[in-house]
Amino acid sequence: MDKKNNSVDFPNPTMISVNGIELEIFEAGKQNKGKPIVLCHGFPENAFSWRFQVPKLVQAGYHIIIPNQRGYGKSSCPTEITEYDIEHLTGDLIALLDHYEYEKATFIGHDWGANIVWSLALLHPERVENIINLALPYQVRGEKPWIEWMEEIFGADNYFVHFNRQVGVADAILNENKFQFLNNLFRKNVPPAIPEPGMLMINLARAEQPLGEPIMSDNELAVYVSAFEISGFTGGINWYRNLDRNWHLLTDINPIIQHPTLMIYGEQDMIPKLENLKDFVPNVEIISLDCGHCIQQEKPEETNQAILKWLQQ
Template sequence: MIEMPPLQFAETNGIRMGFYEAGPKTDAPPVVLCHGWPELAFSWRHQIKALAEAGIRVIAPDQRGYGATDRPEPVEAYDMEHLTGDLVGLLDHLKIDKAIFVGHDWGGFVVWQMPLRHPSRVAGVVGVNTPHWDRAPMDPIALFRQRFGDQMYIVQFQDPAREPDRIFGSRVEQTFDAFMRKPAPRPADAPPEQPIAGVGASARLNLAFPQMIANYDAKHDPRTPI
């Protein structure tokens, strides 16, 4: 297991943010690694080690609501203004002028907003599996609901009555066992898929939650654990 650097904390944008830092402090812009869901800064442990050994200063925060960082209750506390403001406050705490922001998954949506909202603090942006999109033509939740139905996990999480936290609390090991595996390969005799693009474009993706987890059995999973 690769060890993480010591956990540090910064007071930023009204919250206490936990973060990890490694590599030399130079005049070059550091790299800020922003994780996705359901992840933590720990997801970047291999990249933190590699970048630091390459002589690059690297910073990996637990984003708002995750891990060692504060978890405000209001939904409105998680809009892009707050999420990008957290990163600006982290730079201020570390007395950093500009940084290169790398975002994976939902972290990618955050870092693509950085040059739009805080251009003077951005030296570059890297999106890992999350491209920059134009503003959706309709409410994103309505789009997901129309494309995948009410059981799609993002749609389901909008309804407090469904107690989304209980989904994870009841089957933590099974949930993360399903997430943390490489994608299953398509069968050789599967019909070819036409090129597609856009949010939720593929009808073959099973994004229903918790049905996806409830029907998952690790004994029959052909994928290799990551």
């Protein structure tokens, strides 16, 4: 059996009150004033997506802090959409640092978690030591708000646009088809000839036959399903519903990130690389792994090696 399909130990959660909400935190390693790492998951994931990184990072002497971010698992799920903007989401991470009495930390993000780490470096640069982001490169703030721009380019059926314009529709469909949606989504080696449908997430939730090969074992997938049985999908989708609000919040922010940064791409990921990433993140090192979007789960050993090699430089 492939090693990554074996069961793995994962820290037990604790609930911590920060920034006016409760966060479900998974913590490993000894608290050490010099070596905190905060791992930030994407959509529709949770802290468990970092299960393969925790043992290696702890072995290397780091204090690992992994929140189920707001809207996920047992963490608070505010009802107001605006409570999922980058001010709130980065504020949660700053409050976590304050809770552990850390001045700054290394932040590692995947997918939407990477977006929040980029935003954290823009809004609170003094609290960020280093950045390691997977899959999602820096998102350049253009002349038009992001959803408005996407609607013009990709149309109303693009899932980013649909989440914003048809509030509640996708939420209900994903909630009704939790296992099927997650089982269809977390796949690798999906045939490249299959065109990307517009309402991608809804189509995945309704598809009766998954494509490609599973990324996770049944037991691992069950962890995801049980987490979304608790939270539902609305909280995570609300992150998308703040993209235009986030665009406005960044109006007067310096767009250049000076922190030492490692950007890890998946060569088979449908998210495009940012060819001029160094223009916005001048101190970035860029590597690619032969995998799809779920980099740290598809290629755990290679991901761990890349992270530790870069951190030890």
